[in-house]
Amino acid sequence: MKIDGNSIRPGNVIEHNGGLWRAVRIAHTQPGKGGAYLQVELKNLRDGSKLNERFRSSEKVERVVLEQKDYQFLYIDGDMYNFMDQGTYEQISLSAEDVGDDAVFLQDGMTVSIEFHGDSPLGVSLPDKVTLEVVETEPVIKGQTASSSYKPATLDNGLRIGVPPFVSAGDRVVVATETREYVSRAD
Template identity: 75%
Template sequence: MKIDGNAVRPGNVIEHKGGLWRAVKIQHTQPGKGGAYLQVELKNLKDGTKMNERFRSSEKVERVRLEQKDYQYLFADGGMFTFMDTATYEQILISEDDIGDDAVFLQDGMDVVIEFHEETPLGISLPEKVTLTVTGTEPVVKGQTAASSYKPALLDNGLRIMVPPFVNQGDKVIVATAEREYTGRAD
């Protein structure tokens, strides 16, 4: 579907220069001389490279619609991740390269959304928050009572995050997957 160059929004996927790109950030710019344009930061869905592009309102851009399906993560084997379609029970394999850094959050039985373009999986969308266990943390330094004092912690998936001083080894914490930050303690 063709759209005007100034109608691109963050999250839109467009076909540009022979590849599929997701708009990450946009900025409307109106220079003193010449016409206004939209400065767009694009991320390639295949290899993760980024580029900045300018689109004027007179330009047409091909917006791509992605199909989203619900899948359940089953297991990993040799850099390949197996997912099962929750409606048809069919299984697909996605490489670690296609999933990227989000692979660290995958847990057995986790429900994810996989985006497809013409039957080719492009990537996964994780739940907003996941529960992980703290496997190691440093003791609190006495006298460090600033309102926002945090300490480093190692989680059971290998991720390092900053946690409040009251979180100890063995505690379960809730982590926001997009920001990779501590959001609370799990019950």
């Protein structure tokens, strides 16, 4: 579907220069001389490269709508990640490059959303939060306040984050997958 150049919003996927690009950031610019334009930071969905592009309102761009399907994560085989369609039980494999840095959060049986353009998978969207176990952290220092001081902790997936002083090894914590930060202690 064709849209005006100034109608691009963050998160939109467009076809540009023969590739699929996701708009990451936009900024409306109106210089003192000349017409207004939209400065867009784009990220390539295939190779992750970034591009800054200017679009005027008179330009038309092709907006691409991606299909999202829920899949269940099964296992890792070498550098391939295997997922199963929960409706048809059909399995697909994605490379570590396709899954990206978020692979550290994948857990057996986790439901993820995979984006498709036609029949080719483009990427994996994880749940907003995951529950992980703290395997190592520093002991609590007596008299330390729980206000805003965090201590380093290593989680069972190898990720290092900051946690409040009352969290100790063996505790389960909720972590935001987007920011990779501590959210709360798990029940």
